[in-house]
Amino acid sequence: MNRGRRISAEAAARRALLIDVLCALALAIAALTLCAGLGIVGVIAVLTLIAIGLWFAIEALINALKRR
Amino acid sequence: MRRVRRVFLLAAIACLIPTGISYVSAMSEKHNVGLGVSSVEWLRQNGGNSLVSEVENWYYTLTAPEKGGAPLRSLPQVGIASAGTAPKKAYKPPRVTPIIHPALPGEGVWKPAGAGAGSEPPVLLTTFRSDPSYPQFVAGVAWIDSARTRLKYVPGLAEPPEPLAHRGSGEVPPSERKRLVATFNGGFPLETSNAGLIYRGQVKETMVNGIATIDAYRNGQVNIVRWHQGPDAPAGVWFAKQNLPPIIYEGRLNPNLSDGPEWGETVNNAVRVWRSGLGIDRHGNLLYAAANYQTVESLATILQRAGAIRALELDINEDWTSFITYRHPGALEASNLLPEMFRSPERYLVPDERDFFSVSLRRGQHW
Numbered sequence: 001m002n003r004g005r006r007i008s009a010e011a012a013a014r015r016a017l018l019i020d021v022l023c024a025l026a027l028a029i030a031a032l033t034l035c036a037g038l039g040i041v042g043v044i045a046v047l048t049l050i051a052i053g054l055w056f057a058i059e060a061l062i063n064a065l066k067r068r
Numbered sequence: 069m070r071r072v073r074r075v076f077l078l079a080a081i082a083c084l085i086p087t088g089i090s091y092v093s094a095m096s097e098k099h100n101v102g103l104g105v106s107s108v109e110w111l112r113q114n115g116g117n118s119l120v121s122e123v124e125n126w127y128y129t130l131t132a133p134e135k136g137g138a139p140l141r142s143l144p145q146v147g148i149a150s151a152g153t154a155p156k157k158a159y160k161p162p163r164v165t166p167i168i169h170p171a172l173p174g175e176g177v178w179k180p181a182g183a184g185a186g187s188e189p190p191v192l193l194t195t196f197r198s199d200p201s202y203p204q205f206v207a208g209v210a211w212i213d214s215a216r217t218r219l220k221y222v223p224g225l226a227e228p229p230e231p232l233a234h235r236g237s238g239e240v241p242p243s244e245r246k247r248l249v250a251t252f253n254g255g256f257p258l259e260t261s262n263a264g265l266i267y268r269g270q271v272k273e274t275m276v277n278g279i280a281t282i283d284a285y286r287n288g289q290v291n292i293v294r295w296h297q298g299p300d301a302p303a304g305v306w307f308a309k310q311n312l313p314p315i316i317y318e319g320r321l322n323p324n325l326s327d328g329p330e331w332g333e334t335v336n337n338a339v340r341v342w343r344s345g346l347g348i349d350r351h352g353n354l355l356y357a358a359a360n361y362q363t364v365e366s367l368a369t370i371l372q373r374a375g376a377i378r379a380l381e382l383d384i385n386e387d388w389t390s391f392i393t394y395r396h397p398g399a400l401e402a403s404n405l406l407p408e409m410f411r412s413p414e415r416y417l418v419p420d421e422r423d424f425f426s427v428s429l430r431r432g433q434h435w
Contacts, residue, residue: 016071017074020071020074020075020078021078023075023079024074024075024076024077024078024079024081024082025078025079025082027075027076027079027082028078028079028082028083031079031083032083032086035115036115036116037113037114037115037116038086038087038090038091038114038115039087039110039111039112039113039114039115039116039119040114040115040116040119041083041086041087041115042083042084042087042088042091042111042114043111043116043119044080044083045079045080045081045083045084045087046080046084048076048077048079048080049077049080049081049084052073052076052077052080055073
């Protein structure tokens with residue numbers, strides 16, 4: 001019987017990070033190739049960063065409220 | 069979900085690396101406009117033209133002026149007071165008939181732009197209120213004597229973007245300033261006007277039939293035409309700068325001044341912004357007009373009222389609209405056509421990004 005090799009939690013996290021980085025690079029290359037120009041890519045990237053920043057901030061706020 | 073967020077975060081950072089390099093590189097180049105304007109120009113040149121135009125449309129529509137308002141008591145002073153006595157042979161344009169009554173002192177009256185211009189001033193200036201619905205708006209108009217002057221197309225540092233063997237330094241060369249009487253803004257950037265350019269007799273951007281064209285010949289003769297000579301440079305043409313369809317042709321306003329793709333990738337024609345245009349009268353003299361809060365139609369009406377029989381729109385927005393005269397030889401005492409013009413009167417005496425036109429006295433003509 002072929003049993004899967006057990007890996008540590010750290011190794012699983014590193015593997016997940018690698019997959020995410022590759023996915024992000026593929027997404028970035030697709031955006032840079034398909035968009036009308038660097039300007040549009042930049043605007044979308046900045047808006048994405050703002051949205052993710054807000055997401056982090058709201059998450060942190062909710063966690064802080066839960067700890068009270 | 070957190071992994072999705074991480075992927076998008078990393079992708080955004082990856083996208084910002086080439087974008088940031090391009091942006092920083094563009095901003096490091098020599099500019100004589102603020103960082104905000106340069107950033108918008110960078111965005112326009114990098115695929116964001118439609119986005120910028122949409123934002124501009126939205127902004128200018130929200131900040132559109134209201135009709136009416138308190139009547140003006142005076143007009144801005146333009147030109148110099150003494151016009152001298154014109155000999156009978158010298159043609160001078162008739163006064164621009166005021167639209168709003170009672171007329172204000174000096175409204176529509178032509179005044180010489182330069183001191184000591186004698187009896188045949190090469191450039192005359194006037195102002196008048198151009199729209200009864202907006203009695204606070206003042207249009208500035210300049211008349212340029214084509215017989216005494218020579219029009220020159222001067223490339224800017226960044227516009228036109230095509231490689232040019234004789235780009236120059238984006239300013240009026242010091243050697244040409246002794247005879248300089250006026251400078252004014254060019255048209256839309258080639259990328260947004262879908263138009264052509266001939267410079268020094270060579271096609272730099274393919275000429276487009278049907279487009280309004282400032283057409284200058286090697287002998288100094290200048291005309292404004294609807295181009296119908298095909299993509300190549302005809303013999304004798306020294307420069308030809310195209311910009312959108314004509315707004316006036318053979319004395320009539322273009323019946324299609326409403327929006328459409330033929331008017332370039334920019335704000336809607338009905339949006340009120342700083343606009344400028346160049347026309348030609350029936351004697352072959354040039355007429356430049358500029359004013360804030362104009363639609364394409366109201367700009368065309370200003371030029372028509374000033375005597376233009378053919379005209380085209382030039383650049384728009386406060387950052388790009390300039391008409392500058394010089395009171396004394398050597399480009400001394402530069403002044404804007406209208407005091408509220410945003411850019412410095414020294415604009416074309418230092419390197420500028422955009423292309424422009426200079427007006428100099430012909431050889432044999434004196435101040």
